[in-house]
Amino acid sequence: MRNAMTGAIAASFLASGAWAADDVTLQLKWVTQAQFAGYYVALENGFYEEADLNVTIKPGGPDIAPPQVIAGGGADVIVEWMPAALAAREAGLPLVNIAQPFKSSGMMLTCLKETGIESPEDFPGRTLGVWFFGNEYPFLSWMSSLGISTEGGNGVTVLKQGFNVDPLLQKQADCISTMTYNEYWQVIDAGITEDQLITFKYEDQGVATLEDGLYVLEDSLEDPAFVDKMARFVAASMRGWKYAEENPDEAAMIVLDYDDTGAQTESHQKRMMGEVAKLTAGSNGALDPADYARTVATLMGGGSDPVITAEPEGAWTSVITDQALN
Numbered sequence: 001m002r003n004a005m006t007g008a009i010a011a012s013f014l015a016s017g018a019w020a021a022d023d024v025t026l027q028l029k030w031v032t033q034a035q036f037a038g039y040y041v042a043l044e045n046g047f048y049e050e051a052d053l054n055v056t057i058k059p060g061g062p063d064i065a066p067p068q069v070i071a072g073g074g075a076d077v078i079v080e081w082m083p084a085a086l087a088a089r090e091a092g093l094p095l096v097n098i099a100q101p102f103k104s105s106g107m108m109l110t111c112l113k114e115t116g117i118e119s120p121e122d123f124p125g126r127t128l129g130v131w132f133f134g135n136e137y138p139f140l141s142w143m144s145s146l147g148i149s150t151e152g153g154n155g156v157t158v159l160k161q162g163f164n165v166d167p168l169l170q171k172q173a174d175c176i177s178t179m180t181y182n183e184y185w186q187v188i189d190a191g192i193t194e195d196q197l198i199t200f201k202y203e204d205q206g207v208a209t210l211e212d213g214l215y216v217l218e219d220s221l222e223d224p225a226f227v228d229k230m231a232r233f234v235a236a237s238m239r240g241w242k243y244a245e246e247n248p249d250e251a252a253m254i255v256l257d258y259d260d261t262g263a264q265t266e267s268h269q270k271r272m273m274g275e276v277a278k279l280t281a282g283s284n285g286a287l288d289p290a291d292y293a294r295t296v297a298t299l300m301g302g303g304s305d306p307v308i309t310a311e312p313e314g315a316w317t318s319v320i321t322d323q324a325l326n
Contacts, residue, residue: 051235
């Protein structure tokens with residue numbers, strides 16, 4: 001692959017002292033898949049190399065929390081959802097959003113129609129599958145805005161959902177958390193038809209929060225060299241994302257080339273890339289302040305136990321994208 005060739009070329013130049021690219025380590029939120037296609041496309045097509053960067057992409061997984069990785073010095077920049085990033089910031093880890101490749105949310109609850117659920121008003125008394133490790137915050141904010149307890153009884157019973165769709169298939173839960181580009185299609189591939197399902201997209205419910213942004217530690221932004229490096233990284237990454245949007249099948253195949261686990265399939269990744277492209281469409285990488293404000297309002301609103309308790313200060317900056325886009 002191109003990255004192996006790039007590494008060999010870089011090593012040759014380093015040995016001669018002629019040139020050294022700036023190293024950047026990116027920690028993903030999840031495993032290698034089309035959710036992160038823009039970064040792999042930028043790596044494979046040499047966009048990072050052209051930006052004088054030597055980028056290492058570290059896949060995530062169920063036991064990997066990107067905020068913990070960057071706090072421990074294991075990454076320069078991470079992909080994270082804003083609810084988890086803002087919660088971490090309020091808890092003392094000064095994460096800052098420097099770019100927002102995803103414009104829209106792909107999160108939703110997927111329910112079996114046979115349960116009789118037709119609207120969120122039917123949730124009380126039901127068991128709902130929810131991801132944790134920071135992914136629960138959008139759900140908790142939604143339930144809080146509806147005035148629905150998540151402690152069972154007259155509210156909902158929360159099932160801590162693994163990163164699979166088994167609770168729905170085995171009817172352990174009435175609804176489960178899914179993404180438009182991933183788990184929903186796992187349910188379909190398992191033999192349940194779309195007509196047998198009802199979905200509630202967070203976007204449609206007015207409680208969508210920002211996903212898959214790029215975050216760094218606040219202190220790092222005091223270094224002009226780091227700011228310059230991140231500006232080049234964001235510019236090359238967004239170039240990769242726009243290429244992926246325009247060439248989804250090619251982008252999916254690039255992702256497969258980087259999947260060392262062999263767990264992904266061509267059909268699933270191509271379908272995923274097509275759905276992910278809908279979420280990155282409309283973003284040039286710059287965070288829309290209105291989207292940020294909506295996310296903060298959602299996380300602070302609706303009850304006695306908000307995800308964050310105060311308006312964040314310094315949680316995002318346009319310094320990187322201002323430079324990247326110019």
